[in-house]
Amino acid sequence: MRNLLCVIGTRPEAIKMAPVILALKNESWANVRVLATAQHRHMLDQVNGFFGIVPDIDLNIMRPNQALTTLTARLLLELDDVLQAEKPDAVLVQGDTTTVMTVALACFYHRIPIGHVEAGLRTWDMQNPFPEEANRVIAGKLARWHFAPTEGSRANLLREGVPDAEIVVTGNTVIDALLMTAAKDLDLPVSIDPDRRLVLVTSHRRENFGEPFRNICRALRTLAQTNPDVQFLYPVHPNPNIKDVAHEFLAGLPNFTLCEPLDYAPFIAAMKRAHIILTDSGGVQEEAPALGKPVLVLREETERPEAVEQGVVKLVGPDFHRIVDETQRLLDDESAYRAMARGVSPYGDGHAAERIVRTLREHFA
C-alpha cells in the first residue's frame, strides 16, 4: 500500500479535489488520507458534506480576516507535525491558494513528492491575481507531477522549464464535479420570478479590494436601477473586505438579492437558471461556459484564456463603464447574447480525475 495525502484548504479546492479523492478511494494500492487545513471553515465543510468527504486531519486554521503572513506561518508549523506523523509517499494539492503554496514548501522540506492538480495556469503577472500567481509558480517549481488542465497550461509549464515527462494534460476536475452535480435534481436557492432574467454575481479577488471593488458595486447598483425587470442574485463571499462593502452599496435594492455563500448544489442550480454571470472567480469561469452561460469577468486578465478565445467569456475589469455597457449589451442585443451563450467546455470532459489516478497508479502500483 502507498500512503497518499490529499490536501484541501478552501471551497474551490474541496470541489476540485473531491473527484480525485473519490476516485483514489477505489484504488486497492492506495491508502488515501484527507488533510483539511480549513483555511476556509464553513465553505469547506459545506462542500465536504455534499461530496461525503470526512477529513482525517483538520488543522482548523481559519481566523477572522487573517493576514496572509499569519496564515502561512501558522500553517507551516502545523504541517511540520502532520507530515512527520503521516509520512505520506506523495501529497496532492489543488490550485493556487496559500494552502497549496505552503503545503508544497513543507513537503519540499520533508522531501515528499507532490502532485499539483490544476497545474500551469499563468497570467505572467505576479500582482494579478495576488497572491495566487506566486502561489502556483512556487507549487509548480516544487511539484513532481503536474496535472495540467489544458494544452495551454502544459505549454506554460514547458516555458518554465518543467520536463515534458512530468506533465499530464488531464482536463480540469471542476468539470468532473460539475457533471456529477448538474445531472441531479437541483433546487434554486431563492425563489426567482420565472418571467425575469437572472444576473448572477460573485466576487472576492484580493487585487480588487478597495476602490476597484467599490467600482464593481457601483456598476451593479446602476444596472439594477436601470433594469428593474431583471433580477440580480449575489452570494457574498464572507471575507470582510468584500462583505461589508457589498452590503454598503447593494443592500435594499428591490431587484437585488444579497445572500450568504450558497451551498455548492444550489449554486450550480443558480448558474443553470442564470441569463448572464458576472464574476472574478476562477472556478465559475470554467463551469459557466460548460453550462452555456455568457460570463463577464470582473478582472483585467485571466489565467483561463481558452473560453475568452472561444468568445464565450469576456474580460471587463473592475471598470464601471465596461461592466455597465457590456452587461447592458447582453441584456438588449439578442444576437450578441446568442454568440456568447454557446455551450463549450474548453476546461474538461468530466474524466480528469481518472487520468490523474491512472498516472499515480502507473507510478506506484
Ligand code: UD1
Ligand atoms: C481564498 C484564496 C483564493 C481563493 C478563495 C476561494 C488565498 C490567499 N486566497 O481567498 O485564492 O480564490 O479563497 O474562495 O489563499 N471566511 C469566513 N468563512 C469561510 C471562509 C472565509 O468567514 O468559510 C473569511 C474569514 O474572515 C477569513 C477571510 O474570509 O479570514 C479570508 O479567507 P482567506 O482564505 O484568507 O481568503 P479568501 O479571500 O477566502
Ligand code: UDP
Ligand atoms: N460556489 C459555490 N457557492 C457560491 C459561489 C461559488 O459553491 O456561492 C462554487 C462554484 O461553483 C465554484 C467554486 O465555488 O466551483 C468557486 O470558488 P471561488 O469563486 O470561491 O474560488 P476561485 O475559483 O476563484 O478560486
